[in-house]
Amino acid sequence: MRAIELFRSSAFRVTLAFVLATIVATLLTFSFVYWQITNADEQSVRAILVEETSKGANYSEEELRKALDLRMTRDLRRLDYVGLFDSSGELVLGNVKKMPAIAIDGNAHLVPDARPLGASDRVEPAVFVARARADSSVLLLGRSLLEVYGLRKTVLSALAIALAPSVLLALAIGLFLSRRTTLRLARLHDTLARIMRGELHIRLPTRKYRDEIDQLSHDVNLMLDEIVRLMSQIRNVGENIAHDLRTPLAVMRAKLERGLATPEEGALRLTVSQALHELDRAIVTIAALLRVAEVENGPVSMEFTTIDLAAICADLFEFYEPLGRSKSISMTFQASPPVSAHGDTDLMREALSNMIDNAIKFTPEGGVVRVSVGMEDGRPTVRVSDNGSGVQPGERDKIFDRYYRTERNGRIRGSGVGLSVALAIANLHGFDLKVSDNNPGAVFELSRRADAGRSPVLAA
Amino acid sequence: MVEAALTILVVDDEKALAEEIRSALEPLGYVVRLAHTISEGLSEARAGEPALMIVDRMLGDSDAATMIATLRADGIKTPVLFISGLSSVDERIRGLKAGGDDYLVKPFAMAELTARVEALLRRLDDVRTTRLRVNDLEMDLVDQTVKRGGTAIKLLPREFKLLEYFLRRPGQIITRTMLLEGVWHYRFIPDTNVVDVHISNLRRKMDAPGQLTLIVGVRGAGFMLNASH
Numbered sequence: 287m288r289a290i291e292l293f294r295s296s297a298f299r300v301t302l303a304f305v306l307a308t309i310v311a312t313l314l315t316f317s318f319v320y321w322q323i324t325n326a327d328e329q330s331v332r333a334i335l336v337e338e339t340s341k342g343a344n345y346s347e348e349e350l351r352k353a354l355d356l357r358m359t360r361d362l363r364r365l366d367y368v369g370l371f372d373s374s375g376e377l378v379l380g381n382v383k384k385m386p387a388i389a390i391d392g393n394a395h396l397v398p399d400a401r402p403l404g405a406s407d408r409v410e411p412a413v414f415v416a417r418a419r420a421d422s423s424v425l426l427l428g429r430s431l432l433e434v435y436g437l438r439k440t441v442l443s444a445l446a447i448a449l450a451p452s453v454l455l456a457l458a459i460g461l462f463l464s465r466r467t468t469l470r471l472a473r474l475h476d477t478l479a480r481i482m483r484g485e486l487h488i489r490l491p492t493r494k495y496r497d498e499i500d501q502l503s504h505d506v507n508l509m510l511d512e513i514v515r516l517m518s519q520i521r522n523v524g525e526n527i528a529h530d531l532r533t534p535l536a537v538m539r540a541k542l543e544r545g546l547a548t549p550e551e552g553a554l555r556l557t558v559s560q561a562l563h564e565l566d567r568a569i570v571t572i573a574a575l576l577r578v579a580e581v582e583n584g585p586v587s588m589e590f591t592t593i594d595l596a597a598i599c600a601d602l603f604e605f606y607e608p609l610g611r612s613k614s615i616s617m618t619f620q621a622s623p624p625v626s627a628h629g630d631t632d633l634m635r636e637a638l639s640n641m642i643d644n645a646i647k648f649t650p651e652g653g654v655v656r657v658s659v660g661m662e663d664g665r666p667t668v669r670v671s672d673n674g675s676g677v678q679p680g681e682r683d684k685i686f687d688r689y690y691r692t693e694r695n696g697r698i699r700g701s702g703v704g705l706s707v708a709l710a711i712a713n714l715h716g717f718d719l720k721v722s723d724n725n726p727g728a729v730f731e732l733s734r735r736a737d738a739g740r741s742p743v744l745a746a
Numbered sequence: 747m748v749e750a751a752l753t754i755l756v757v758d759d760e761k762a763l764a765e766e767i768r769s770a771l772e773p774l775g776y777v778v779r780l781a782h783t784i785s786e787g788l789s790e791a792r793a794g795e796p797a798l799m800i801v802d803r804m805l806g807d808s809d810a811a812t813m814i815a816t817l818r819a820d821g822i823k824t825p826v827l828f829i830s831g832l833s834s835v836d837e838r839i840r841g842l843k844a845g846g847d848d849y850l851v852k853p854f855a856m857a858e859l860t861a862r863v864e865a866l867l868r869r870l871d872d873v874r875t876t877r878l879r880v881n882d883l884e885m886d887l888v889d890q891t892v893k894r895g896g897t898a899i900k901l902l903p904r905e906f907k908l909l910e911y912f913l914r915r916p917g918q919i920i921t922r923t924m925l926l927e928g929v930w931h932y933r934f935i936p937d938t939n940v941v942d943v944h945i946s947n948l949r950r951k952m953d954a955p956g957q958l959t960l961i962v963g964v965r966g967a968g969f970m971l972n973a974s975h
Contacts, residue, residue: 566855569853606940608947639932644937647937
């Protein structure tokens with residue numbers, strides 16, 4: 287199995303490709319050398335023969351005989367062919383048996399089966415040139431290509447000798463590397479399998495050198511950290527929801543128990559209606575917590591268009607103004623329209639309504655709530671300020687936490703998630719929601735971030 | 747309360763909830779039939795000719811929206827009120843697109859359910875009109891004027907809309923959520939009793955001392971325009 291896995295591994299396949307490339311490259315190089323050697327040699331043999339024949343054809347009979355004799359005696363290896371034929375075609379002088387079947391035109395011709403005189407019965411390829419002389423005798427010169435062909439053989443065996451070790455070496459290196467990689471990947475595979483079985487605290491091994499596999503392992507480890515963080519967050523959300531529900535459920539249970547014990551019908555009815563009220567509180571809490579999650583995950587149905595924040599604020603102000611008046615809170619509205627932004631009308635309205643709702647809730651009778659909307663430094667900004675008890679500096683981040691409850695004016699704050707919903711909506715729009723001191727009271731400011739244009743949601 | 751006994755078909759695989767809905771609707775004079783699966787719901791809807799269907803979005807593993815789409819394709823136009831544990835805005839839109847006429851998220855108050863049932867049934871005989879009249883209150887929709895016993899009442903535009911909503915539904919229970927959706931077109935539920943404040947402001951303008959209170963509160967449910975006289 288291991289061996290098969292090794293051959294299937296991608297590192298080994300890379301090795302095979304590399305080996306193949308080595309073979310092809312070597313073959314190409316040798317082919318070039320081979321072609322160069324054989325061709326160039328044969329060409330020079332041909333050129334020399336043509337030139338010598340043309341010279342020899344013009345020699346006097348005596349000079350020619352001398353030169354031919356010299357050529358035959360000097361040719362110890364019996365590579366040269368020499369022949370002088372008279373006008374009737376009979377050999378006068380030379381070391382060829384008969385005139386080869388070539389044209390007598392002074393050009394070089396290849397004869398594959400030349401037979402040198404005296405040298406047993408060897409047959410060899412040779413180049414011949416025949417030229418007619420002025421006295422109509424024919425001069426024949428030739429040279430065996432045995433040497434050239436021998437060189438070819440040498441080149442071929444050199445190729446074989448050079449190719450085999452490089453292929454073997456590449457294969458060996460490839461096997462070694464792919465085995466190492468396969469082992470490393472197998473370790474990673476085993477670790478991942480353990481993690482998938484639930485051992486989320488385990489991390490993939492990484493080394494100092496940081497190659498691609500280490501980099502990948504490192505990324506996977508970061509991903510695992512994030513998963514663990516999210517899982518613990520979900521667990522916390524679950525615990526927090528349970529905690530938020532435990533109180534109303536406990537109250538409800540106690541009330542119902544007491545109601546059952548009472549003999550009086552009027553008291554029973556009161557108890558049941560109080561229990562219902564507690565139940566409604568629990569339902570509102572669940573709905574609001576789910577709403578935050580929904581907004582944070584980005585609702586699919588949101589339709590981002592150009593919206594007029596001034597108009598939305600004016601509409602909401604009109605909606606809430608009677609509520610403020612009923613608490614003797616003086617409410618003022620200031621708008622410098624148009625205040626256009628890119629967003630979803632329903633979501634923005636929900637966020638702004640939570641801000642105004644919150645301000646009215648935490649402003650005592652006779653207080654003041656101001657809503658102002660306009661462009662500041664080119665950024666749409668909405669401010670909702672009150673002169674209530676304000677938010678302690680230490681609480682300013684916490685009040686946006688969906689589970690945080692603060693006591694202001696001695697009252698426990700509703701479901702406590704209104705501002706979390708507002709913050710989630712603000713973030714979705716590339717807006718900031720911040721609280722600061724109003725001396726006395728609090729100012730909630732919703733304004734577009736300076737870099738909101740580059741927000742991924744808005745760019746989409 | 748209702749002229750002829752209207753039949754309401756409840757399709758919900760949660761039998762306890764279906765029974766509760768039956769118990770809430772029967773005292774109001776409706777005949778309630780129950781179905782627990784999509785196939786039961788389909789045959790009941792075709793054979794029983796109900797006046798209204800109350801359908802749980804998720805029946806077991808199946809989406810009841812497909813059932814409604816099938817009925818709508820057959821030309822059955824019975825109004826449908828979806829009830830669902832799927833609360834997100836997307837699901838709501840999807841339910842309404844599938845042919846639902848209203849959408850209520852679980853858990854809901856029975857008063858909210860019955861109010862919406864009545865609203866859906868009344869909607870059938872809602873006609874276009876330019877004048878609305880209940881008791882001694884008269885509203886001219888063209889001139890945008892309101893008179894009570896001949897005396898003109900000055901209302902803000904939103905107060906006018908609010909009163910019109912009531913006048914179009916006399917004697918019908920109207921919940922706070924229905925007002926938020928119908929008058930303000932708001933989809934969120936405010937944390938405070940802001941709707942009640944608007945109603946009491948409207949009452950103050952409409953009811954002179956000694957006059958009959960026209961918009962009355964209905965305990966645990968909402969409000970109703972008193973049309974009994």
